[in-house]
Ligand SMILES: Nc1ncnc2c1ncn2[C@@H]1O[C@H](COP(=O)(O)OP(=O)(O)OP(=O)(O)O)[C@@H](O)[C@H]1O
């Protein structure tokens with residue numbers, strides 16, 4: 087198969103709760119190929135979000151090695167990690183996490199603020215066409231609170247895509263959505279994946295999980311099951 | 316380009332009431348600081364103007380004991396021992412340029428149904444040159460008019476305006492305490508002098524007629540003296556002292572006159588104004604500090620409220636430095652906003668209040684520059700803590716909680 091975009095080797099994560107160490111991830115090995123649509127399932131508290139945050143470079147593993155596109159990112163400092171997040175990763179959260187005072191269009195453009203080369207002329211055009219593609223052509227100047235949950239999540243998707251990321255990370259992207267909005271979001275994910283975007287999605291909804299190409303189940307900080315769809 | 320700034324600081328204008336609140340403290344601090352600085356500048360200019368008419372070459376012998384307080388020579392008792400002959404005796408001292416006996420009292424002046432009360436000063440023909448007063452109309456006293464008890468008067472500018480309006484009063488006859496006096500001149504506007512007397516609200520007549528006919532006494536209140544060389548002042552002061560002590564047969568203990576120099580008045584005056592202005596300045600700097608602390612408090616609140624936004628920014632690639640800078644500049648924008656409004660308000664207040672308190676009107680350029688500079692410094696200072704907190708926000712903690 088193709089190149090490995092993510093390689094995790096024996097990733098462990100231990101939180102310190104007061105003086106008591108609490109091990110959330112107990113040795114995760116994972117290889118994700120270019121163009122995959124991987125779903126991670128598991129019960130609440132099993133460590134899904136923790137794992138996704140580590141893959142997303144928002145959190146650091148206590149031990150283990152992490153290669154992103156061949157680079158050992160577990161050795162990078164926070165400044166370099168911020169740069170990699172901006173350049174290679176896109177994030178979708180359960181609670182959308184849009185900036186409340188900014189319009190849909192401004193939210194989409196936000197990641198470009200932190201790109202070293204700044205804005206270019208057609209960035210705004212690209213943002214608008216992304217929003218149009220996601221069916222929000224009419225709402226580009228709306229504030230998040232004026233949008234439905236499904237619409238907000240689509241703005242968040244546009245925001246994740248504006249930097250043309252290599253890897254899209256989604257933590258329960260449909261967790262706050264009704265079933266029809268959920269279906270729409272999943273349709274978008276599948277389209278993006280078909281165009282070659284690698285996606286890692288966390289969910290505990292088996293129906294949603296079926297949209298992926300491969301499902302891994304985590305239980306108490308360790309992968310227990312894997313199935314190919 | 317605009318877009319970049321909108322994305323960075325659009326959040327500033329999201330909570331408008333809060334923005335207004337944080338700006339108010341700065342407005343008060345900056346405008347009062349500017350106002351105080353402007354008053355300080357104007358006071359300096361005023362003092363300079365004042366010494367023009369009571370220069371370093373001028374001495375004043377005052378009858379009785381005199382205390383200089385708040386820039387004012389206050390006579391503590393009335394003494395009747397200083398006579399016109401004393402002034403004549405002092406003329407012998409070498410190095411004296413001009414000398415004028417001086418008697419002062421209240422007077423009611425009247426012309427064609429207009430009555431007003433003013434200050435009457437009895438002087439001689441050298442007084443105007445000595446005090447560097449100039450005439451707007453008419454002429455000075457003649458030596459002969461002083462010696463021959465002529466009833467002639469020179470009007471202060473305000474007195475002229477109130478009695479005659481725009482008419483030329485020279486040649487007209489007015490009543491001073493019911494006695495007729497011929498107007499021979501009008502003083503140019505002078506303003507308040509170093510002794511805090513409004514030199515436009517007075518009438519000048521020969522001292523001879525003042526003590527004999529108007530007040531019917533045989534003494535004078537003081538003697539104005541100007542010397543040729545101010546560096547001789549102390550030497551001449553000593554001679555005056557010894558001549559008068561001999562004539563009055565007094566010693567240091569029971570002396571019945573006092574010699575006042577411009578220096579003494581100025582010293583007391585600058586002392587009080589300096590004390591006052593440094594007090595007021597520290598109060599307004601305190602206002603600015605309180606205003607800045609207000610900005611700090613409100614920025615801290617904003618950072619807490621916007622933790623999620625900060626978390627998102629970090630997740631999508633903002634470095635700690637980006638966040639730090641964003642909030643630092645945000646607090647500078649807030650303070651600068653207050654600073655600009657405060658400067659405008661302060662300038663308006665300055666232009667209104669200066670003339671109201673009889674200060675010379677100045678456009679406060681240096682105060683504007685210093686208050687603007689201080690505002691930026693205080694803005695940065697106010698933003699340091701909240702911005703540091705913002706830069707340390709951990710995205711995972713925030714993005715985890717819904
Ligand atoms: N910062 C932290 N400090 C201490 N414990 C933590 C911290 N973050 C997470 N945990 C704990 O780690 C465990 C795994 O959390 P995680 O959020 O990864 O689970 P999850 O699988 O995403 O659950 P959910 O389905 O409820 O989102 C939980 O028991 C949680 O309480």
Ligand SMILES: [Mg+2]
Pocket residue numbers: 134135136257
């Ligand atoms: Mg979770």
